[in-house]
Amino acid sequence: MRITNNMIVNNMINHIGKNLARMDKYQQMLATGKKITVPSDDPVVAARALKLRTDVAQIEQYKTNVKDAISWLEITESALRNVGDILQRARELAVQASSGTATEEDTRKIQQEVEQLRNQLIKLGNSTYAGRYIFSGFKTNTKLLNDDGTFAIDVANTEEIIYQIGISDNININVTGGDLFNAGSDATAPLKGKLFEDFDNYIAALNSGDHSLISDAITAIDENFSHLLRIRADVGARYNRLELTSDRLI
Incomplete structure (x- = not known):
């Protein structure tokens, strides 16, 4: 086979073109700090990188969910603690009133304080986190209780707000108003x-x-207080689980 000058020139041009393309690729890698700029550069590595990016995004979402869930449960626990304080105070007043030593005036003042405690319970029942009513089940944009203590909405105890905090790892973050204020039964409007x-x-x-x-x-107060303690224990267990999950995601 005869090698002509044109063949030699074309071969040189071809090699120069390849070298320029390779140089351009390396310059892009230096400029962007990325080994792969388009999937065709290395399909296998590109697929791995895409999966890694997806995994990182999922972890960030889990972190966000855990943080929001912890805040929700902190508000819930604060409300439950205040309900407990009210029940304890109501019991103290009942003991005073039933002792037989309380005068009519004493009993009247006790009644006034108990009425205020009842009103405070209604406010706690309508507690919110980030504008959402925490005891209203799925209806977080609607308050649970009317001013007279009747339920403003129906809330089934199955209305659990679930957050995903890991792969196949979900957690219920809410306490329903029926469970808290109706001894574990569903909340039914307009009943008390x-x-x-x-x-x-x-x-x-x-x-x-x-x-x-x-x-x-x-x-009756003692029964309600025992029920409250069960709810608080459950909330505490969920809170501890979220903290452990948060530590793992750091």
């Missing part, structure tokens, strides 16, 4: 929950001065 019925009976007993009924109120 058991806790508010008990407070109304307590106030009526104070108004009548019936020591036997006031003693019954103590029993």
